[in-house]
Amino acid sequence: MGRDHRICDYEGSDYRADFWEGRGRDYEDLAERIALRHLMPSPGGRLLDIGAGFGRLSEFYEGYDEVVLLDYSATGLRQARERLGQGGRIRYVAASFYEMPFAADAFDTVLMVRVMHHAEDVAALLGEVARVLRGGGQYVVEFANKRHLKSIARYLLRRQPWSPFERAPVEFVKMNFDFHPGWMEERLGGAGFHVKQCRTVSHFRLPLLKRLVPAPTLAALDGLCQPTGRLWQLTPSVFLRCTVDKAGGGPAAELFRCPGCGGGPLQEAPDDVTCAACGRRWPNEEGIACFKGQPRPAQAAP
Ligand SMILES: C[S@@+](CC[C@H](N)C(=O)[O-])C[C@H]1O[C@@H](n2cnc3c(N)ncnc32)[C@H](O)[C@@H]1O
Secondary structure, X not given: OOXXXXXXXXXXXXXXXXXXXXXXXXXXXXXXXXXXXXXXXXXXXXXXXXXXXXXXXXXXXXXXXXXXXEEOOHHHHXXXXXXXXXXXXXXXXXXXXXXXXXXXXXXXXXXXXXXXXXXXXXXHHHHHHHHHEEEEEEEEEEEXXXXXXXXXXXXXXXXXXXXXXXXXXXXXXXXXXXXXXXXXXXXXXXXXXXXXXEEEEOOOOOHHHHHHOOHHHHHHHHHHHHHHHHOOOOOOEEEEEEEEOOOEOOOOOOOEOOOOOOOOOEEEOOOEEXXXXXXXXXXXXXXXXXXXXXXXXXXXXX
């Protein structure tokens, strides 16, 4: 398995405080929750939240038997663990979305919000999602749209060098990508996904409007506009619900598979997680299983 993808590493940064708390984004947060209330399938089984961060979207974890928060940043997962607790049905996994340590078909539902824009290799990421999602499962995903109204206006006024109409992704800041909706749909199709529902989100992301109109009102108006997503996509954020082209069936009983040898099962102990097939061991830090970097050496047989 290749480990050569660039990663936008949030380790050590406080995304919750730096981006959300008191940062004037209540409207975006509320509008996203409205979209998710319409897109998330009936809960049940196993849910994976990819790039879960501090677990901002934990209201959507309700009703699932098991919820796995995956993030490359252990800092975010520690914050999530503080909020949501440890043990029971919630689990924390530090790993890259390019190399998820999960068995094929392990999940009934996969959620991924505000994460795609950090993927330089969308095809590889979608391939991994398709692998871990069971046939008949649902993938609810958000991506940043390059062809939104503000970007079109900026381009026409020559205040933005790149064209919102060109299909190739644009890296507008290092490791932050905006995508063309048509290009994204093609990539999803290439990985075996079918788009079932689309909601466009954040129609009113304009500083003046956000100052003048209370966030709940603006978000409610956004909610009314969101279904137009199935006709056109001109907002900075697009939410999709997709199914995967795979034979249906129940989810795999095993959650983990070894990211080193692809086998298993993995045996969880308080301090580490060990592959029964190859002996590789990864640290388990108070409930956060860490599959980043090199595994610990296999233990010598007694
Ligand atoms: C903008 S935050 C979004 C967090 C959360 N989904 C939300 O909506 O509040 C992006 C998250 O993606 C994670 N991330 C970025 N690249 C990743 C990768 N290669 N594998 C796993 N997580 C990654 C970051 O660590 C960060 O927590």
